[in-house]
Amino acid sequence: MTNKQFGPTGWTPDLLEPLAGKTYVITGANGGAGFEASRLLLSKGARVVMMNRSVEKSEAAISRLKTEFGPATDVSFVRMDLAVLASVREAASELLAQTPKIDALICNAAIAQVARQEITVDGFESQLGVNHFGHFLLCGLLFDRIEQSNGRIIVVGSNAYKMGLKRIRFEDSNFDTQYTAWNAYAQSKLAQMMFAYELQRRIAAYGRSVRVQVCHPGASRTNLLNDTASPLNKIIWAILSRLIAQSAEKGAWPEVMCATRDGLGEPRLYGPTRRAQTVGPVDACPLDACALDQQQAAQLWSLSEAATGLHWKV
Numbered sequence: 001m002t003n004k005q006f007g008p009t010g011w012t013p014d015l016l017e018p019l020a021g022k023t024y025v026i027t028g029a030n031g032g033a034g035f036e037a038s039r040l041l042l043s044k045g046a047r048v049v050m051m052n053r054s055v056e057k058s059e060a061a062i063s064r065l066k067t068e069f070g071p072a073t074d075v076s077f078v079r080m081d082l083a084v085l086a087s088v089r090e091a092a093s094e095l096l097a098q099t100p101k102i103d104a105l106i107c108n109a110a111i112a113q114v115a116r117q118e119i120t121v122d123g124f125e126s127q128l129g130v131n132h133f134g135h136f137l138l139c140g141l142l143f144d145r146i147e148q149s150n151g152r153i154i155v156v157g158s159n160a161y162k163m164g165l166k167r168i169r170f171e172d173s174n175f176d177t178q179y180t181a182w183n184a185y186a187q188s189k190l191a192q193m194m195f196a197y198e199l200q201r202r203i204a205a206y207g208r209s210v211r212v213q214v215c216h217p218g219a220s221r222t223n224l225l226n227d228t229a230s231p232l233n234k235i236i237w238a239i240l241s242r243l244i245a246q247s248a249e250k251g252a253w254p255e256v257m258c259a260t261r262d263g264l265g266e267p268r269l270y271g272p273t274r275r276a277q278t279v280g281p282v283d284a285c286p287l288d289a290c291a292l293d294q295q296q297a298a299q300l301w302s303l304s305e306a307a308t309g310l311h312w313k314v
């Protein structure tokens with residue numbers, strides 16, 4: 001399960017081939033790992049379409065990228081709020097109308113460690129709603145276009161998947177009782193990963209051709225806790241991240257690798273491999289069995305279809 005493919009230095013952007021003619025769609029790319037992934041892909045001549053919730057931040061990010069790579073750089077954005085299913089549907093239609101080819105959809109956006117329970121307009125605990133249900137719907141709506149492009153789906157997970165309850169709380173997935181920021185975030189990242197491995201199995205069973213890869217950025221200095229975490233967690237992370245975390249750019253390497261590299265395995269989890277998979281060479285990481293629970297994954301798929309109204313027969 002943890003066979004290394006890339007030797008002692010792991011995968012690095014030096015291994016990237018030219019990407020002219022390729023189109024990458026990335027959620028939550030105005031900052032953090034998503035922005036750095038966009039930079040790397042653009043540096044090799046790819047087209048990047050960001051799917052972001054903030055117009056202002058998107059325009060600022062695009063302006064920075066055009067300053068760095070030149071005004072003709074092919075980077076744009078579609079406005080999408082993953083917390084609102086109607087927005088995901090609208091954004092998917094807009095994207096499909098303007099993007100004939102999707103070489104990879106990178107499900108990167110997330111919120112984390114939301115201090116108190118928040119419920120989305122569609123009625124979901126906010127981390128489960130944004131991180132999982134929003135992406136489930138987006139993946140389903142873009143799936144055929146990705147398949148026609150011989151493309152792939154990348155799900156950005158987190159080591160948190162194995163640090164919470166290690167299961168989906170089907171009896172109370174919104175944490176109406178016993179809400180904790182950590183357990184609700186961990187559930188949402190486990191849900192994303194369980195979904196990805198279930199999608200791999202369904203694609204194999206039904207003879208579809210989309211590849212699905214799962215990765216995580218380790219511990220990276222991004223904006224992840226800035227808006228959502230409790231003041232105490234923000235202080236702890238501000239100190240800890242200086243000591244234990246790597247740059248946002250390195251945090252982007254696993255998702256860029258998964259989006260571009262052929263010959264990756266399934267089911268696998270790719271990310272930094274040292275110090276409890278927080279930093280270090282990017283390669284295959286140990287994968288806890290909780291992400292591969294097929295009974296829970298099937299139940300989660302049904303829940304996700306009911307929650308999003310998308311009847312997705314892969």
Ligand SMILES: NC(=O)c1ccc[n+]([C@@H]2O[C@H](COP(=O)([O-])OP(=O)(O)OC[C@H]3O[C@@H](n4cnc5c(N)ncnc54)[C@H](OP(=O)(O)O)[C@@H]3O)[C@@H](O)[C@H]2O)c1
Binds near residue numbers: 030
């Ligand atoms: N940083 C780490 O140490 C770490 C560790 C484990 C896993 N991860 C994972 O890495 C991925 C990237 O996160 P990051 O660390 O780069 O954090 P980040 O800097 O906070 O980036 C997250 C992105 O998601 C976007 N986003 C949040 N809510 C959204 C919504 N409702 N609709 C659309 N976009 C939304 C944010 O947009 P706004 O700017 O508008 O908020 C931002 O662009 C996430 O999946 C996260 O779970 C990170």
